Amino acid sequence: MLKQVETSRAIAETVALCRPEVICAYPITPQTHIVEALAEMVGAGQLQHCEFINVESEFAALSVAIGASAAGARAYTATASQGLLFMAEAVYNAAGLGLPIVMTIGNRAIGAPINIWNDHSDSMSMRDAGWIQLYAETPQESADLHILAFRVAEELSCPVMVCVDGFVLTHSYEPVDLVTQGDVDAYLPAFEPRQVLDPADPVSIGAMVGPEAFLEVRYLAHHKQLRALECIPELSQEFRERFGHASGGLLRTYRTEGAETIVVALGSVNGTIQEVVDDLRREGSAIGSVSVCCYRPFPLAALRAAIGEAKRVIVVEKSLAPGIGGILSTDVRTALSHTSIPLFTAIAGLGGRAITKASLRGLFKGAEAGVLDALTFLDLHTELIQRHLERESKRRRSGPPAENLLADIRLLAAQIG
Amino acid sequence: MPAPLIKFYQTGTFTIGNRLLDEEALSVQADELRPNVLTSGHRACQGCGEALGARYALDAAMRAAGDQIIVANATGCLEVFSTPYPESSWRVAWMHSLFGNAAAVATGIAAAMKVKGRPNVRVIAQGGDGGTTDIGLGCLSGMFERNDDVLYICYDNEAYMNTGVQRSSATPPAARTATTPAVGSQPGNSFGHGKSIPLIAMAHRIPYAATASVADLRDLEYKINKAMRIHGARYVHVHVPCPLGWGADPRDTVRVARLAIETGLFPLFEAEFGNITDKTSIRHLKPVEEYLRLQKRFAHLFHSGADQQWIIAIQEIANRNIREFGLLAEVSHA
Numbered sequence: 001m002l003k004q005v006e007t008s009r010a011i012a013e014t015v016a017l018c019r020p021e022v023i024c025a026y027p028i029t030p031q032t033h034i035v036e037a038l039a040e041m042v043g044a045g046q047l048q049h050c051e052f053i054n055v056e057s058e059f060a061a062l063s064v065a066i067g068a069s070a071a072g073a074r075a076y077t078a079t080a081s082q083g084l085l086f087m088a089e090a091v092y093n094a095a096g097l098g099l100p101i102v103m104t105i106g107n108r109a110i111g112a113p114i115n116i117w118n119d120h121s122d123s124m125s126m127r128d129a130g131w132i133q134l135y136a137e138t139p140q141e142s143a144d145l146h147i148l149a150f151r152v153a154e155e156l157s158c159p160v161m162v163c164v165d166g167f168v169l170t171h172s173y174e175p176v177d178l179v180t181q182g183d184v185d186a187y188l189p190a191f192e193p194r195q196v197l198d199p200a201d202p203v204s205i206g207a208m209v210g211p212e213a214f215l216e217v218r219y220l221a222h223h224k225q226l227r228a229l230e231c232i233p234e235l236s237q238e239f240r241e242r243f244g245h246a247s248g249g250l251l252r253t254y255r256t257e258g259a260e261t262i263v264v265a266l267g268s269v270n271g272t273i274q275e276v277v278d279d280l281r282r283e284g285s286a287i288g289s290v291s292v293c294c295y296r297p298f299p300l301a302a303l304r305a306a307i308g309e310a311k312r313v314i315v316v317e318k319s320l321a322p323g324i325g326g327i328l329s330t331d332v333r334t335a336l337s338h339t340s341i342p343l344f345t346a347i348a349g350l351g352g353r354a355i356t357k358a359s360l361r362g363l364f365k366g367a368e369a370g371v372l373d374a375l376t377f378l379d380l381h382t383e384l385i386q387r388h389l390e391r392e393s394k395r396r397r398s399g400p401p402a403e404n405l406l407a408d409i410r411l412l413a414a415q416i417g
Numbered sequence: 418m419p420a421p422l423i424k425f426y427q428t429g430t431f432t433i434g435n436r437l438l439d440e441e442a443l444s445v446q447a448d449e450l451r452p453n454v455l456t457s458g459h460r461a462c463q464g465c466g467e468a469l470g471a472r473y474a475l476d477a478a479m480r481a482a483g484d485q486i487i488v489a490n491a492t493g494c495l496e497v498f499s500t501p502y503p504e505s506s507w508r509v510a511w512m513h514s515l516f517g518n519a520a521a522v523a524t525g526i527a528a529a530m531k532v533k534g535r536p537n538v539r540v541i542a543q544g545g546d547g548g549t550t551d552i553g554l555g556c557l558s559g560m561f562e563r564n565d566d567v568l569y570i571c572y573d574n575e576a577y578m579n580t581g582v583q584r585s586s587a588t589p590p591a592a593r594t595a596t597t598p599a600v601g602s603q604p605g606n607s608f609g610h611g612k613s614i615p616l617i618a619m620a621h622r623i624p625y626a627a628t629a630s631v632a633d634l635r636d637l638e639y640k641i642n643k644a645m646r647i648h649g650a651r652y653v654h655v656h657v658p659c660p661l662g663w664g665a666d667p668r669d670t671v672r673v674a675r676l677a678i679e680t681g682l683f684p685l686f687e688a689e690f691g692n693i694t695d696k697t698s699i700r701h702l703k704p705v706e707e708y709l710r711l712q713k714r715f716a717h718l719f720h721s722g723a724d725q726q727w728i729i730a731i732q733e734i735a736n737r738n739i740r741e742f743g744l745l746a747e748v749s750h751a
Contacts, residue, residue: 021532022525051528055521056559063518063556067489067525070512073532075525093514197510197526199485199538204505206490206513208497 002175007139010176011104011164012037014143016047017184018102018150020076021191022068023052024061028083029116030166031106035078058083062090062103069099070205072196074150076101080166081108084122088129095130095221097206098195100153100160102146103131107267107318108166109351113402117352118166119318120266123295124327130221132160132228133296134248135266139174141293144239144247147179150188151235157194158224163295165268167352179243187242225297232294250299253306255281256288260311261368263289264303264332269316269348269355276360287364295328303335312342314367316360316378318349325375348378384408445476445638452479452508459506460498464667466657466674467495467545467572470631474570474655475509475541477638481645482539487530489523491544491553492516494579495572517552519544520560523567531566539645540566546573546587550614557614561621561650568644568651571614574659582662586612589682590734591727592714594662599717608730615688618652622691625651630683631658632674636697640687656683664713676708681735684742699744705732 003010012034015023023042025035039054041047051068055061058079065075079087084105094101105123109115123133134149136142142164149160164170195205209217229250236248254274256262263273270291280287290306292299307313313336317328324330326345333343346363349355359379366372387408392398445451454475461468478486487510490496496513499506514522523542530538542560544553549571560567576594577583583596590608593599597606618626624647629637637655644651658674660667677683678697682705685697706728709715718727739745 022528024525049532051532053524053528053563055524056562057555059518060521060524060556060559063514063521064525064528066514066518067512067522067527068529069525070522071487071526071529071533073525073529089515090518097514197487197512199487199510202508202510204500204507204511204513207500207502207505208513209502213502 001178003178004173004175005178006033006171006173007142007164007176008033008170009037010139010143010178011146012041013178014146015076015104016041017179017181018076018147018188019049019074020047021050021073022065022075023050024055024064024075024077025052026055026058026061026079026083028058028080029106030108030118030170031078031080031104033170034104034106058087059090062087062094062101065101065103066090066094066097066099069094069101069193070097070195070197072191072193072198074191075099076103078104078106080106081110081116081122084126085110088126091126091129091131094159096217098157098224100150100157100191102149102153102160102162104146105161105163106166106170107163115351116166118168119350119352120163121319121350123161123163124319126161127296127327130158130225131296132156132158132225132294133163134160135163135293135295136165136169137252137268137270137291137293139169139172139176140245141247142169143176143178144243144245147184147188148232148235148239148248152228152232154191155231155235156224156228158228163267168268177245183242187239228294229297229299248293250292250294250302251306252291252293254289254291256290256306256308256310258286259288260286261288261314261364262307262310262312263287263314263316263364264292264328265289265316266292266295266328267318269318272355272357273316273360276357276364279357279361280364285364285368287368292328295331298331298334300335303332307336307341310341312344312367314344314346314364314372316346316348316355316363320347320350344372344374344376346376346378353379383412444634445480446473446634452476452484454479454507454509455499456506456508458504460501461494462661462667464660464670465494465498466631466659466670467574468498469670470572470637470655470657471495471543473631473634473637474543474641474653477641478539478541478568478645479509481642483537485538486510487526487538487540488512489514489519489526489540489542491519491542491548492579493545493548494574495543495545497579516548518556519548519553520567520569521556523569524560524563524565527566539568541568541570543570543572545578546571546575547577547585549573550586550612554614558617558621561618561623561652564623564649566648566650568641568653570641571652571654572657573654574657574662576659576662578659578662589731591718591731593717594714604717604727605714615652615654615686619688619691619693621650623650623652624648625687625689626654627652627687628654628656628683628685630656630674630678630685632656632671632678633685633697636685643687662714664716665711669711673708673711676703676711679703680705680708681739681744682708682731684738684744686742693742696742696744699739702739702745705735
């Protein structure tokens with residue numbers, strides 16, 4: 001049934017259909033609407049057999065989920081940005097223990113400077129934690145991926161992050177096809193843990209492991225991710241058959257047949273990219289795009305196949321590894337090893353900076369014309385950078401950069417005005 | 418009501434004549450069929466107060482809960498010496514997650530038991546003083562404030578022993594640790610106001626908070642048993658000497674712990690909903706010097722030429738405890 005609904009609400013209603021037994025909540029923008037809606041559903045009795053716990057920090061939120069999951073309960077929480085960093089230790093721990101927790105990330109920038117808007121810095125910081133990471137492209141997929149996430153998590157005993165672009169997706173209102181309880185129950189069986197804290201059959205979970213077996217434990221974490229590469233397409237196919245529409249999968253190609261230029265990106269920006277691809281196709285460019293849904297494990301083979309015989313690849317990514325450049329690009333480059341296909345990285349949309357069709361168009365045309373640098377910062381305000389660097393070269397105590405840049409913006413705006 | 422209703426002390430000793438007591442008044446440890454939750458073969462040092470305290474406490478909890486308990490353990494000595502892969506000394510459903518989150522993990526386990534309709538399964542969180550008074554305090558306070566159905570037991574050995582004896586916020590003034598060396602004008606740990614987690618627990622007005630010591634088995638068992646009969650957030654703070662970290666003879670663990678009580682440095686008391694309901698009076702008051710002299714961490718206070726003001730200041734702390742908790746008053750329930 002199609003319903004015009006805020007994506008956060010759609011996520012909450014979908015999570016509720018997954019019959020979570022313990023939900024831990026700590027507020028942080030932009031995921032807060034999700035747990036607010038769940039609190040309401042639990043309070044109103046719409047979501048039963050569920051403990052909703054307001055905790056004192058994100059570290060506690062995930063720790064409560066860890067305890068609940070180890071005791072055999074289906075556990076869910078949501079966070080973003082600083083919150084994800086604050087729980088970082090528990091993020092690694094949940095994966096190391098193999099607990100199938102599902103957590104929504106309302107993707108948001110990391111400070112300083114503090115910024116509540118969307119980019120992928122937060123989930124990227126946890127890419128090596130051992131969690132499966134799925135990136136939603138649309139409001140519909142933002143909701144759907146949670147059903148897939150619980151199924152994959154419990155199948156593999158591995159936690160899953162569903163990454164949803166903050167504001168762009170979390171706060172948008174679009175028609176979403178909300179699925180039925182019956183279909184979810186048929187798709188997602190009751191949680192049968194591989195390990196559980198039970199007084200009747202006591203086990204020790206979380207023992208210390210030294211050099212004699214640590215490598216093997218870590219290898220098994222890698223092995224689990226490789227299994228996810230097989231399991232996610234299968235379960236996504238089953239999802240499509242059950243619910244009648246497609247969501248998830250490892251990646252999706254868009255007009256890549258015969259494409260000489262292929263754009264690779266994560267999340268909601270793919271919508272804009274596809275519109276630009278359409279425009280350029282109309283003008284005769286051989287261009288297509290790939291939306292990577294499953295970022296961890298990284299689908300090397302599927303991406304290599306999708307890129308095929310393309311002449312160039314452009315990665316548009318909402319994260320930055322200072323000192324090297326792109327993060328997603330590094331993985332794409334691994335997929336391109338043994339080929340001579342050049343790769344271009346565009347850092348775009350950091351801290352909520354709008355990624356416009358016009359800018360993307362210029363970027364893609366630049367690549368086609370052979371004038372694009374290997375690393376580009378899309379729409380970088382070079383005059384601001386110049387002014388700041390000059391200030392630093394002139395004065396030792398040049399002051400806090402963020403404040404200076406904002407002052408410069410006002411100054412430049414006044415000059416234009 | 419305090420721990421033992423009847424005490425049959427042998428003259429001049431603290432030995433309680435078990436054989437004279439009714440069966441139900443026997444200590445859990447006196448039972449050859451005791452649960453032995455922390456069983457032999459673990460890697461704790463000789464004379465480890467924490468191993469002793471953990472076995473006492475959890476055996477009592479097991480007995481009180483009809484063996485239906487799940488334990489969440491903070492990182493620390495107790496976790497490390499009990500579960501070197503692939504061995505485990507725990508004969509109980511046990512989990513270790515992180516250093517600072519034992520209380521929150523326990524909250525999650527308790528929530529799972531509630532939602533699954535298993536109210537008979539009781540949840541215990543435990544950690545050392547570092548995992549409780551320092552890095553775990555946020556999660557602990559959250560658990561208290563929500564009044565989650567968890568008993569948190571802190572085994573306080575007054576420093577970070579697992580990492581090699583560094584100062585924690587439970588380290589007493591003047592104690593030498595690896596990060597509070599006995600050098601300079603104020604030797605050893607500084608004199609602050611301390612940080613009493615039992616008092617902090619009481620400020621949350623949780624149903625039950627108590628202090629206990631490995632020197633008083635019956636009192637400890639009584640308090641754990643009492644805590645297990647209550648639902649909601651409960652806290653028991655157990656004083657557990659560390660022979661290695663304190664520089665005490667392993668055979669003196671119980672003796673040192675008893676002196677901490679008898680000097681007034683470690684008051685034994687119980688509180689319900691934020692109000693102290695009982696305390697253990699000191700039978701034979703001892704000067705703090707007797708306690709300090711047994712421990713090398715205080716040896717610098719007794720060197721020739723050492724400034725006497727430090728021992729006087731520690732005595733002041735004991736005196737304040739005696740005053741504030743009324744430790745010299747007659748036992749009211751006798």
